[in-house]
Amino acid sequence: MTQITILGGTGYAGSHIAREAVSRGLSVRAFSRSVPETPIEGVDYVTGDVQDAATLTAAVTGTDVVVVALSPRGGQEGKVAPLIARLAAEAEAANVRLGVVGGAGSLLVAPGGPRVVDTPDFPDAVKPEAFEMGEALEQLRTTPETLDWFYVSPAGGFGAWAEGEKTGTFRIGGDILLVDEEGKSEISGADFAQAIVDEVVTPAHSRTRFTVAY
Template sequence: MRITILGGTGFTGTNLVREAAARGHDVTSYSRSTPAEPVDGLRYETGSLLDDAVRRRAVTNADVVISALSPRGELEGELRGIDARLAELAGEEGVRLGVIGGFSGLRPAPGAPRFAEGDDVPPQFAAEAREMTEVLEDLLASAPADLDWFFVSPGAAYGAYVPGEATGRYRIGGEVALLDADGQSAISGADFALAVIDEVEKHEHRRAHISVAY
């Protein structure tokens, strides 16, 4: 498939492009700069996702677009609008849209408020958690009717600070956080990418919020 990864040089994006390229997909990465160590066989495009021409170019001719963007730097306070526009463009083009969110978009129990809606998110991450959750809520409430989308939340312990190791295993859940027998929620970068590209290939969830953890 023709897979476009937005934010393809970040922690999540790098793992995604590596996994997708290793499976023989036609992969294009969009980011503000090229990586110091590019992955063989990828196309790297640079540009700001604040530019609508860049957004349109990223969606055109793709089968699947995955937004692995974070509301940081120039995208702080802008990501909700960017992902809404990507949803609009993807709907027009018949392109499947995947959005990578955060753990805070999940719920501790069925019907409970999302973690981002509570007071337990550390202050330094609260604004980012709320913005990513707003992206999810927009998809649930107002995504174009013909848009095939999925939103993926990783476990709580996930990111460049805990990259983990590739184990080749993971569990898929819904919007309630997945915990292991010790009450922990975690996933490595490699195994999260494995789960996301498996979803791209298997197409098991449509217009759904899913979670990935051990």
């Protein structure tokens, strides 16, 4: 049975990933600062500070894949990219695959750019978060070839404010923002989670970023 460990397993993306993974028979362990009020049946919740070295070592122990679903907000500003760099070293040493849930800000709007975060309409309030997760991606690209990692950017419209439903139908892209015929870029939490668990179960992307959208 595949073992997946999720850092930030009680957040929006993390909880969706945990629920999808359990439904598909994976062994799921979720690290978070506290146990959720409504835990997902079948998930092994572990509380702890993910910034703690011992927690990172524990996260890569006895697992096949570690997925980071943390956002640099709520007191974590400036801390997530360095954490991912540290975790990458731990994962490489343990021969564990590493997945990172990023944002849409680092995607390109067209081949050659610009990035979504650099467009005029991108909200100033979330630029620091977008820049930090973009930095995390660039750090992963410089890691040793022996580290098997993947980085997933959701569509532009992704979050608790755009929950959506599970359709089981979506597109997979690379570094370019995917939009539909109306110019919208959207993905539900459940479908995004399905794409990530698909990647965990049947790896198709190694040492690269992919994106998910309708």
